[in-house]
Amino acid sequence: MRGRPGAGDVIPDSRPHVPPDPPGVGLIGAGAIARSAHLPAYARWRIPVVAIASRTPSSGRTLAGQFGIATVHDRVEDLLADPAVAVVDIATGPHGRVDLIAAAVAAGKHVLAQKPLVLEPHEADRLAEVLALAAARGIRVAGNMNARWAPPWRVATLLARAGEIGEVVGVTHLHDKPLPPLAGTPFDDVPHMLVNDYLAHWIDISRCWLEGSRVVSVAAHDSRVPGQPADAENPWQASIHIAVSSGATAAIRVVGDVRTGAGGCPFWIHGTAGTIRGSVLRGSDWVEIERDGERVSIEAEGEWFPDGFAGAMGELLTAVAEDREPENSAAHVLVSARLGMAAAASAANGGTPERPAGLELTRSAVRGGRGR
Incomplete structure (x- = not known):
């Protein structure tokens, strides 16, 4: 953001921040939001997506071809076991999201998860337990509240x-x-x-x-x-x-x-x-x-679309690089x-x-x- 002449010091730097040489990202989900926002944002801001997994493998392969993603996994479990993936981007619907976050944390991956993180109070309580485990293991988990950017x-x-x-x-x-x-x-x-x-x-x-x-x-x-x-x-x-x-x-x-x-x-x-x-x-x-x-x-x-998505992922990647909470x-x-x-x-x-x-x-x- 740039203020007009005379704006003085009211010039906040609001742009997404991505650290140098960010680690590989694995994308779970190949739906409309991944196609229209996640991947265009990552391409623009040079965030490397190295693998993708989708419940519909053909959609994953199509998206991989469009965005030059090297690896398509037929199963989420295979993506979570991929050593090239350091950060998992969960771009699926809300149902089963806590299970995916828990699986990624168990696999030792940092996580960015779409909103809403949970829909029910019991899911919130379970997610809090997963986050406590992640914190104990030094794993960063972030919510994709891209509108903050x-x-x-x-x-x-x-x-x-x-x-x-x-x-x-x-x-x-x-x-x-x-x-x-x-x-x-x-x-x-x-x-x-x-x-x-x-x-x-x-x-x-x-x-x-x-x-x-x-x-x-x-x-x-x-x-x-x-x-x-x-x-x-x-x-x-x-x-x-x-x-x-x-x-x-x-x-x-x-x-x-x-x-x-x-x-x-x-x-x-x-x-x-x-x-x-x-x-x-x-x-x-x-x-x-x-x-x-x-x-x-x-x-x-x-x-907001797509730069806000780069802001959310970039903040997680920066937090990982700086060993802090995003x-x-x-x-x-x-x-x-x-x-x-x-x-x-x-x-x-x-x-x-x-x-x-x-x-x-x-x-x-x-x-x-x-x-x-």
């Missing part, structure tokens, strides 16, 4: 954590764009899908901006909207409200399948000393900070997952607030700073 959101994170707008008072998100195709897809089979899955990135980035507090309450409501087709199982409207112990709040709003050829996903972070505002997706990327009577625009480099450690991301499960429980109960006990929004170390 969506350029405007990344700038906002770095500015907020640097105290540029004082203490955060409130976070607001509006989904001002069409929904992706949902009816007839596996996503439509997930109960309260918008709250339980689609909005996981919005929940996660909001908790990043509210860090240092404890969750007091989570309320969510979803409903069908006018014009929604009968074969769409899930509601197309969702609203989430999060309150934390500092008194700050976060609000996330999806009004439905918005009819616009423009739009985006505008956001605001209001603080005691200023405001950060911007938008992500659909070519709408922009971000600015307003403080002391001055508004400063910060020019965005890159896009910013997107699975333990840190698991708190976001528990927050999402509380929101889903509230939606299932018609919007009755949930009051999760002991849900602390701890801070994570953030690579990068105010200037470069």
